[in-house]
Amino acid sequence: MKKKLFIKTFGCQMNVYDSDRMVDLLSPLGFETTDVLADADFTILNTCHIREKAEQKVYSDLGRINIIKKEKQKQGKDMIIAVAGCVAQAEGKEILRQAPYVNMVFGPQTYHQLPEMLAELMRKKDQDLKGPGRGVVNVDFPKEDKFDALTLPEKSSVSAFLSVQEGCDKFCKFCVVPYTRGAEFSRPFHKVVIEAKKLVELGAREITVLGQNVSAYHGLDESGKEHSLADLLYTLSAIDGLERLRYTTSHPCDMQEDLIKAHADIPKLMPFLHLPVQSGSDRILKDMNRKHDRNSYLDLIQKFRNARSDIVFSSDFIVGYPGETDADFEQTLDLVRQVNYGQCYSFMYSQRPGTPAALNELQVPDDVKSLRLQKLQALLAEQQQAFNTSKIGTEQEVLLDRTGKKEGQLLGKSAYLQSVIVAAPKRLLGELVTVRIKTATMNSLTGDIIAVNGKKI
Missing domain, CATH: 3.40.50.12160 (Methylthiotransferase, N-terminal domain)
Incomplete structure (x- = not known):
């Protein structure tokens, strides 16, 4: 049993x-x-x-x-x-x-x-x-590569995750990742490709390449040659049966020119990029040890838009970081307005034991943090609703990956990770369908299927 x-x-x-x-x-x-x-x-x-x-x-x-x-x-x-x-x-x-x-x-x-x-x-x-x-x-950090000890996956969903990089060497002052996940480590290039092919063989049509700082990926192949994340994406995009590629999470300092070019060259690479910034204030970014400033982040956004005009961004924001003033916070709001995000994640700063920021004496009062978060989230919600509303009347490719709450409903993801609800039989689970969007809320879209795997119905 x-x-x-x-x-x-x-x-x-x-x-x-x-x-x-x-x-x-x-x-x-x-x-x-x-x-x-x-x-x-x-x-x-x-x-x-x-x-x-x-x-x-x-x-x-x-x-x-x-x-x-x-x-x-x-x-x-x-x-x-x-x-x-x-x-x-x-x-x-x-x-x-x-x-x-x-x-x-x-x-x-x-x-x-x-x-x-x-x-x-x-x-x-x-x-x-x-x-x-x-x-x-x-809870050791063993010398052996844990991935060498893991067998290939035995099953896969239509949308699969593939871990290629772990750890982080950036040491942002608020973050526990370097202490819990360790130093940056990239899986061997050829082993990642083997696992990706196995996932597709098991039914995956979309793969999201994962890493704590995935843009820092530098895996070695069997000959000892180093490969960047862009190299990996080009190789994965050539796998028959794989329809979509994504990657997350990135650090602005590691977004190289070859990766930007990949967004222009690879149709399978979805036009939606999560690029955390945390704050719009140079003073706060410096204190966070982010290793980039506001303008370099905005320049990077523009480079990606020049490479692919339909790309949309999401990000992470922390409000109430120690020492953040009203002026610092206003600079964050201004950056949000400049970028115009499709969706974002925002949080009040919380002291994480063992991190340098937790020892900072300039802690922001909780009530101030709460008010700032409300103001930021209102702006982000407005942008997300506007972006979703802009899709009404358009045709969107949707990968159907789960059943809905109501009988006869299926849910899927657009290229922009929007949740899309359609009336469809269960036999269409796992299919890539074209949906004409009819309605939009902040959290989801609805529409009618007009094609399945490119064939009109």
Whole structure:
């Protein structure tokens, strides 16, 4: 009888990729996934450490899971509880101290050792160990490449993630990534291509290339030659059956000319680019250690627009960074107006333990941060609504990848990552359809299918 695996994934697409690979690792051990927590024999929280109160949210979830674990134990069953990801990396053994019912803690660089960690846990259970030694904690940064230990994916959705780069060497003062994911590392070029071909073979028609700083990718091929992200995109675009390419997340300092040219040359590369800036104030950007200024960012935006006129941008913004004045914030609003984004993510600054910005004495009061966030989000919402509304009456290519809330509905993504709702039979799941857009809200579009895979209906 198959054992049940429940994984809850927090945070970025990198974590989604990691969770999928954990499933692949555990499948040969007799585990199959379940969406019902109470049925699980093994529960993994794959955590994110970026935002405020990340640890508290994890401990809150763990408390609820432990209630279910106790109920199972009353029935003579059990549940292994594991905390993975960046909170696990940052907290380590502290998780076992605060939540003694947790069995395993492992970071994003060690999940490839999951089978060995499970075996170690079973040995400890057989020995009936008590106290701090009873659980398994593995938050090292091992010397071996975890990707070498991973087999090729066993399944793929129509829209797949492909992790090619991890870690970050930029050390922005607000960010925990260099401490939880480690130094920048690029997967070998030829191995990435092999995995991409496998994903397409398994049914992927769209691949999003992932990295904490994916634009810094510099993978080596079998001959030792170094390849840039642009080289990788050109190569992936030649894979038969792959219809769409995306990449995220980038740093403005690593956007080289060959990558800009790729946007002009590769039709499969979608005209939607996430390019975080965080602030429109040069003073704040310098204090953040972003290594670029406002004008260099705006110049980069223009270079991409010159390469591909239909490209649209999204970004990340932090308001209330230590020392941010009203004038600094107004410069952020001005930059937003200049760029005119399709969609964005915006957050109040939160102190992340262990980062330099957390020690800055010029912390902005919460009420000021809240008001600034409201003002910024109102402007961003206005831009997003305007962009979506501009698509009414146009024909958009949409990759249908999931069912809708209502019977007879399918949902998909436009080239600009807009959610598009259509009336369609389930047999069209996974197809690339042309949709004439009829309505637009801030969060989604609706329309009618007029062609399937380029053929009029």
